[in-house]
Amino acid sequence: MDGKQLQSQYKDHLSDFQNWDQRAHAQEYILYPKNMGYHLCIDETALSKGDLYTILINRDKRGRKGSIIAVIQGTKTDDIIAVLTKMPQELRNQVKEITLDMAGSMQKMAKTCFPRAMQVIDRFHVQKLVYEAVQELRITYRWQVIKEENKAMKAAKEKGEVYKAEELENGDTLRQLLARSRYLLFKSPDKWTKSQKIRAELLFKQFEDIKHVYYYSLELGKIFSTNYDKDVARAKLALWYNKIEEYGYDTFTTVANSIENHYERILNFF
Template sequence: MAGNMELICKRCFPQAIRVTDRFHVQKLATEALQEMRIKYRWEAMDAENEAIEQSKRTGNPFQSEILHNGDTIKQLLARSRYVLYKKPSDWTASQKDRAELLFGRFPDLKTAYGLSIGLSQLFENTKDKVFGLANLAKWHEKVRQTGFKAFNTIARSIQNHYQTILNYFDHRSTNASAESFNAKIKAFRSQFRGVKNIEFFLFRLTQLYA
């Protein structure tokens, strides 16, 4: 399907320059970070279950470790989800405290968070393709040094599509307007519970939005 869409775009817009949306690239990095957090959370849950079973066998009461903010380790990892989506400047006081506890316990998450934020800052602060290519190369090297599997997958994907990613720096184009228009079309379509006459539907769209 994606291949067909690309051929359609080339046929209809032969002079257009293809741009990979920067927010899609950043989303991949965020998802890799969250994947690491979830992995640690499952490990914490397994450790807690094992400790509970051990306490039953020995007759010693089980007591979870409580951090100074009131979280257990399992809760810390669960409640840090939104912390990792934000920039440090946007953290509340409690989120800042939770981040310090999280990164102190799981330094790999701190490194991965730095990679995610670093990619976002790369797009925000880079002015042209030349510096964009250089900064992406530096980011790739940081990823390689960490050895994080999830981020290596993203790095490979970026490497395979670097030309269209770098096209962003020509005009700093994103697909925000296309996403907005798509949302309008979906909302319009939902009013009629589907479309029976496609030609008439497209005609009405041109009258409303053209």
């Protein structure tokens, strides 16, 4: 049987799609107020063809049946608020906590739709920002090496010579070392494979500041993964912030400033 025909037959005759009460607006949004809980999470995700959707889930369900409360096309603040406020106010007032990212738009959505909920910035979003800063430094060096390598190749060509990049102890060129170190910088040293350990040692020897920012990122992760109470976490984050400020790497300082600007919401994680 033709696949499209089977799909059409199921949709139009076998399933209850034609009588679905959300059919009229399903392209724009789907709401399941009955799945509301005390601890929610709001985030954006790409579901198809790269289009972004805003999704609201009940964290207490831990990904099981009944987790999804809302799926809304797009990320425009006013549109999201208009959909979420279709759910009864008394239901929304029951929410005690909502997890979100650092975007001001998300904070506005949470405050407007769930006014009694404590806002918590998830460790995932904080650490993601830090990991991106580490990767940015690696990429910056990679472009520098590529630029220098191109110059060397051009100079060799003008002399009628064949350019050959110098190989390191593990067989990588400097350019390859920077490219191949991407994944190890997302992992803690105890998770490195044997080849990654060797590569990390070479990388940190060649680029000491990558080593510094990498270990600063691990320090932040340790603060989140250790069960400190809120006051201890506040002190630990302050010390971490001071180290970053003293180190002076611009991108990392920007990350630290972002964390400082959302301090209380981040501390609500603990």
